Amino acid sequence: MKRTTRSLEERGFSPKDIMQKAQRVKNDEFYTRYEDVEKEILMYDKSIWNNKIVFCNCGDAVDDDEKHTSAFALYFLRHFTELGLKKLICTCGGMDLLNQGAQAYIFMKDRFHERKDFPKHYTGSFDDPLSLKILREEADIVCTNPPFSRAKDYWKRIIESGKRFLIISNITNAINTGYIPYFKDKKVWAGYHETDWFLSPKRELMRAAGYWFTNIPIKNRAKYKQLKIVPLKAIPVQYKKYDDSRTLLAEKGYIPCDYKKPFAVSARRILNGLLEKGYKIVQDKQYIPYVDGKKHFARVLVQEEQ
Ligand SMILES: C[S@@+](CC[C@H](N)C(=O)[O-])C[C@H]1O[C@@H](n2cnc3c(N)ncnc32)[C@H](O)[C@@H]1O
Numbered sequence: 001m002k003r004t005t006r007s008l009e010e011r012g013f014s015p016k017d018i019m020q021k022a023q024r025v026k027n028d029e030f031y032t033r034y035e036d037v038e039k040e041i042l043m044y045d046k047s048i049w050n051n052k053i054v055f056c057n058c059g060d061a062v063d064d065d066e067k068h069t070s071a072f073a074l075y076f077l078r079h080f081t082e083l084g085l086k087k088l089i090c091t092c093g094g095m096d097l098l099n100q101g102a103q104a105y106i107f108m109k110d111r112f113h114e115r116k117d118f119p120k121h122y123t124g125s126f127d128d129p130l131s132l133k134i135l136r137e138e139a140d141i142v143c144t145n146p147p148f149s150r151a152k153d154y155w156k157r158i159i160e161s162g163k164r165f166l167i168i169s170n171i172t173n174a175i176n177t178g179y180i181p182y183f184k185d186k187k188v189w190a191g192y193h194e195t196d197w198f199l200s201p202k203r204e205l206m207r208a209a210g211y212w213f214t215n216i217p218i219k220n221r222a223k224y225k226q227l228k229i230v231p232l233k234a235i236p237v238q239y240k241k242y243d244d245s246r247t248l249l250a251e252k253g254y255i256p257c258d259y260k261k262p263f264a265v266s267a268r269r270i271l272n273g274l275l276e277k278g279y280k281i282v283q284d285k286q287y288i289p290y291v292d293g294k295k296h297f298a299r300v301l302v303q304e305e306q
Contacts, residue, residue: 028059028095028147030198030206032168034071040166040212041075043192048141048164048216049083055139055163057126058146058154060090062107062116067203072143073107080109089138091131093124095147106130126154135161143167145210152178159187164216168195171209174270175300177285183270183300184281188213190271192221211271223272232256243289249299255279257304264289264299280305 060070062077069077073090080088093104104124106117122130126146135142135157142161145168146154155173158165159182171194173179182188191212200206232240239251248263250256255274256263262282265274275281283301290296 028149029201030208031201031203032071032145032195033197033199034074036168036193036195036197037071037075040191040193044166044216045219046083049085051084051086052140053087053089053138054085055134055142056088056090056144057131057135057142058144059092059095059124060107060144061092062090070144072145076143077109086110086140087138089134091124091126091134093122093128095123095125104128106134126150127157132157135163139163141165141216145169155179155182155188159215164214166191166212166214166216168210169213171211171271172267172298173211173213175267175286175298180281180286180300181284183275184284186275188215189218189275190214190223190273191216192218192223194271218273218276221273221276224277226253226272227255227269227274227277228253229255229257229277231258241291243291243296244293245290247287247289247301249289249291249296260304262301262303264301266297266299269302270300274302278305279303 054076056070056072056076060073061068062073063069066074070090076085076088088109090107091104094102103118104122106119106122108115119130122128125131140163142158142163142165148170151169155169158167174183174190191214193212195210195212196207197205198208198210235250235254235256239254241249241251243249248259248261250263250265253269253272255265255269264287279302281300282303286298287301288295288298
């Protein structure tokens with residue numbers, strides 16, 4: 001069979017690069033389930049979508065066969081009229097090893113037309129000049145599940161764009177140094193749900209620790225209930241340990257309401273909405289406690305707002 005694309009080696013990748021790329025691809029190729037998209041979107045006021053342009057910009061395929069259409073694209077296609085959308089734009093490219101020769105495209109639907117463009121030299125990457133132009137000039141709300149291997153760049157782009165977004169990323173981002181400043185500056189917060197199950201390229205269920213993140217206002221966050229905000233002396237001793245530097249480690253959802261110094265909490269508490277309850281993050285990087293010289297799991301340092 002005639003080869004139409006050059007191999008990775010021919011394109012200057014070493015065997016090591018290829019292995020690393022293969023590993024990245026393996027981590028990136030998991031797909032969001034339709035029911036997870038539906039469950040999260042239903043939590044937001046329907047009016048946020050009205051007359052808006054939704055941009056799905058990471059491997060959000062649109063195909064005649066719904067099985068090969070991204071759950072994000074499918075949700076917005078099915079609910080286009082009900083949500084009063086102005087336009088849906090989805091991009092998809094041959095960024096993975098298997099589809100490296102596949103042509104990247106931009107799918108667009110407005111109230112009257114649907115079309116797929118295959119621009120020359122377009123890669124489909126979220127940071128391709130054409131994708132960035134759409135982000136800058138057209139998109140109102142960006143919704144997708146970005147590739148794990150590029151999540152840091154993705155978050156930077158999307159937050160700097162100033163656009164509204166609703167995306168899935170790793171649950172631990174709230175205590176990951178690369179992302180903590182965004183939570184600290186209230187540029188992002190947790191959405192409503194955790195997403196534990198995804199689909200493999202063979203459409204088999206696979207587990208991964210995902211969570212929804214957004215800058216769209218949240219109403220009646222059910223997870224506030226997991227925060228037990230009480231006076232320090234009401235916290236059971238086993239849940240208020242101090243580490244070797246005398247920093248309080250607040251555990252099991254207990255949060256002191258009368259403690260003036262910084263204390264450490266797990267990612268869960270940030271996801272439960274702690275920063276909406278009068279507490280702020282006070283350190284840009286993650287906090288690793290040591291107790292009796294033994295390393296404990298990573299957290300973030302917070303403090304009651306004065
Ligand atoms: C976690 S999957 C999610 C796919 C789809 N959005 C969904 O939610 O089912 C991430 C997708 O991003 C694609 N991808 C990898 N690098 C990318 C890049 N630089 N720009 C855009 N998409 C990329 C991967 O091929 C993969 O299909």
